[in-house]
Amino acid sequence: MLRIAIQKSGRLYEDSVQLLKECGIDLRNVKDRLRTEADNFPLEVFFLRDDDIPQYVEDGVADIGIVGENVLFEKNKQAEVVEKLGFGKCRLSVAVPRGQQYEGVTSLQGKRIATSYPFLVNTFLAKNNVQAEIHEISGSVEIAPGIGLADVVADLVSSGSTLFMNGLKEVETILQSQSVLIKNNQLSAAQQQLLDKLLFRIRAVKKAKR
Numbered sequence: 001m002l003r004i005a006i007q008k009s010g011r012l013y014e015d016s017v018q019l020l021k022e023c024g025i026d027l028r029n030v031k032d033r034l035r036t037e038a039d040n041f042p043l044e045v046f047f048l049r050d051d052d053i054p055q056y057v058e059d060g061v062a063d064i065g066i067v068g069e070n071v072l073f074e075k076n077k078q079a080e081v082v083e084k085l086g087f088g089k090c091r092l093s094v095a096v097p098r099g100q101q102y103e104g105v106t107s108l109q110g111k112r113i114a115t116s117y118p119f120l121v122n123t124f125l126a127k128n129n130v131q132a133e134i135h136e137i138s139g140s141v142e143i144a145p146g147i148g149l150a151d152v153v154a155d156l157v158s159s160g161s162t163l164f165m166n167g168l169k170e171v172e173t174i175l176q177s178q179s180v181l182i183k184n185n186q187l188s189a190a191q192q193q194l195l196d197k198l199l200f201r202i203r204a205v206k207k208a209k210r
């Protein structure tokens, strides 16, 4: 039996369930259940918060998982990416108030940055030799400059409309992200065989969509 962790609800939920269905895996009554077993494939599905998925896969509580690269890299856990899945695309970007002058990363020196991604932002700042103050907040990051909590933000962007509505402009991309399938580093041979079978189907589904 292979155990997969997917998001319980949120932006990745529909696409994750849809992908399994397109792989011919029968998940009945998935709504509002925390775990379920497929009828026609030795797969057990755990529904979790996306933030917890890298840890569960590292620990081997789940064998594989579907999560955004943004979360995977932020959590910095030991789990191997086996396949990019092509959905949940977004980018982690730095945005500054629209009226503010911006002349490259050095403009971030000494600034207060609001973000839910302190590890990725710190790594980015260190790489660019910039010292700034990170204010970790877990949601509604875009309003931080407007209410005086921070000077700039680093948050996920897809269409850009949230930044626009909050009077911010995107100035740096820290990470391009999409959903990926990850696996525990110590799968048994039997589990790896099941994963290979699933992966074969996933690749066929992706190919058919191209």
Ligand code: PRT
Binding pocket: 007, 008, 009, 010, 011, 012, 048, 049, 050, 051, 067, 068, 069, 070, 071, 088, 089, 090, 155, 156, 157, 158, 159, 160, 161, 162, 163, 177, 178, 179
């Ligand atoms: O409850 P749980 O912890 O599981 O979910 P969550 O609330 O942490 O995450 P959720 O469901 O919002 O997002 C899950 C994943 O979807 C993220 O980790 C990303 O990998 C991916 N994703 C793709 C996005 C976006 N696009 C996105 N646009 N996640 C969030 N956003 C937010 C962003 O934070 C900002 O507030 O949407 C807003 C910006 O969108 P635009 O279109 O206005 O630019």
Ligand code: ZN
Binding pocket: 049, 050, 051
């Ligand atoms: Zn989350």
